[in-house]
Amino acid sequence: MSRSLKQVAVLLVALLCLDPHSRVSSAPICTHGPSGCHVPSLADLFDRVIQHSARMHSLSNDLHSEFEQYFLPSKNSIGKIYRKCHTSSILTPNGKENAQKLAREELTEVILKLLMAWRDPLFQLHQSMAHQQDFNSFSSNKALEMGDMTHELRKGVEKVAEKMRVLGMLGNSVTGLSPAETMLPISDSGEAMSNYELLYCFRRDSNKVQNYLKILKCRIIPEHDC
């Protein structure tokens, strides 16, 4: 009898103690910066994004080398037809001074445009590579990974832009890309670009993105890395 009474008493006490505080409430994640969880700083975000872009570029470089090694039809420089990359319409600074002349917002926008422009073509690339039996699974996986990474990178850059906007570094001129901006890689002749051409173009564009991000970072956060 006494034991049951004791248990009841303990339960009552526990209930009394816990009840007022046991209300489930959704606490916002990391609202209070330093006291709560670790909020990545802008520098950390930039570092992550830059690392990501570096990885992406190295992947594209590897794929391109593979292509050139095994599947280039002929080193026929005369017969080479250089088609324009579909992203050539995007005005990108082609030098350091030109890149430094650009405002942060424009630079960020360029990055985002580039990344956005390659979302679908990379998917197509993966699809075509998967279908063709010439490619091993490793290459097609690389293509798929590349597509995912581009997607992730775009998200990351968007977050960085958001953060910068919050911190007041960016104006509000940066707007989201309209879906009409996306263009399909269609060459002048109307034919779809080959895989090699796609890879060639993407390799270049990923290099651009990496470079632009570095410039942006060192302009906003001048640290010892820069």
Added chain:
Amino acid sequence: MRNSGAVLILIFIVKLISQAAGVSAPGKPKLTSCRSPEKETFTCWWEPGEDGGLPTTYALYYHLENSETVYECPDYKTAGNNSCFFNKNDTSLWVNYNITVVATNALGKNISEPVEVDVAYIVQPNTPENVTAVVVDEDQGPFVRVSWEKPRTADTRSGWITLLYQLRVKQQKDKEWEEYNAGMQKYYNVFSLHPDTEFMVQVRCKPDHGFWSEWTQTTYIKMPDYIPRQRSLWIIITIFSVFIVLILTWTLNVKRNSVKLCLLPPVPGPKIKGFDKQLLKSGKTEEVFNSLVIQGFPPTIDYDDLLVEYLEVYDNEEQELVLDGKDLSEDCIKSKSPSDCDSGRGSCDSRTLLLEKCMVGRKGSGSDQHQYSQHGETSWASTESSECQGLEPGSPESSDGRVKTWPVVFSSPQPHHHYQAETVKPVYHSVPEILNHSSPHIMPTNYHHLHHQDIPQQEGRHGKPACRHSQSYNHFNLDGLNTPAPGVSPSRSLEYVEVQRVNPENMLLLRPLSDPNREPEGSDYAGEDYSKVKEVTSNNILLLRRDTSHHCVDDYSQASQCTTQQPPHPCKPVIYQSNSGMPQEGMRVMGNGYVDSTVLMPSY
């Protein structure tokens, strides 16, 4: 028609002549490489072909991708011969350059193969600068810290270019370099270099996508001469501990036995004198245990000696007559049953038997039924006989009035004897001096006391009935003392008393040996030498009656609290009552109920 033919023949002849002279159109140049040191400018180098013997000029032309406009090289000089330098204005990244070189001389020109160049991928930085190597001394040992700076032209600050560094080290004599990657940092610590040697250090760098730069000039660094203390310390410690271990081992070896004794104590074997382990092992247990038997244990006492005892009789006037002894006679007489008071030490009955034997003439040993101690029995039997015999011829002794040997039993240290050793002592019966002649004047003084001091004390100590004590202690050998010793000189101070007999009423009748008036049944003797037991009361009080002519003193002396069932015996009719009240006043009652009759002595 004729003119064209003539011209052709002329040209042919000129060519033949020029060939004979060794001049021709220039050979095809070849672009070797194009490099950009900082991703902002770039330079292209070509290789001229055969010049054909004539002075040849080279021109570089390029056009950008997706454009047909052809540009010529802006700068042929900056980069040296057969080079073309593109400055910042003319350099565009992420754009393909289609470059060709044209060689021209008097006889003709030649065009090289076009080369596609994307500046972003032809970056090769300059070598790092200011490579310094310093020896840093620390507790763990000195090491070399190599530091450098980025090439001047590379703009890493804006993030335009990212450089990765690499250094290599080797000794002068080594063939292979040891390479270390330093990442993006501009210093590096090189450890574990050999002391007292000179090392060569070189550094180079690379952009994240590009070509490695050239190695810097060799930087020399000399490592100081040092002893690797850490290692030497451990060596010293190891040697020391080995030394200690050796010493310990040697010590243990020397003290092997004591260590064994300490760790594994030997199982104690049997340590019994006379015990032979070998016999035990052989299995003969009888022989083994026979050795354990100690000869001569328990110690036997020659009871012959015990029985010999002198009975001293003193003159009343001169000295007290102390009749030490337990009043065992009465008690023993009383307690005929052996089981009551006797623990085998020699019963009263044995004494009784002894008396009867000696007096009657040695009856059969009916004492078998009594409980004797093992030794007591034998001794008593021997004493009986000896005493009986001894006293027969002892009559000549008695003629002197010499006392016959009264067997006195004193407690022998029997194994079952519970008394303390010090309490065990021979109890002598000293009978008061009794004049052999019937000299009545001496008689009054004669009395005997039975000291019961010892008995009560002992009894109190051990809690045994006094009769046992009395049994064990006092045995009267009432043997041929009946033969009186006539002619005992009255002048003698000592006179012996004999116990005439123990009458059926358990009365001890004493009479002097030289008493001529002794009667075989002298229970009624009114002599003054006697002290007759008056009576034994119901509570086992022995009343000694001092049988004097004038008065009769009763000494209440309580021998014991014997748990006997003996009925009280009345006094003999001969013994007349005395004023019993008198001695009672002088008696001293002891704490335990015993009466100390010795107190009454001076009063007499």
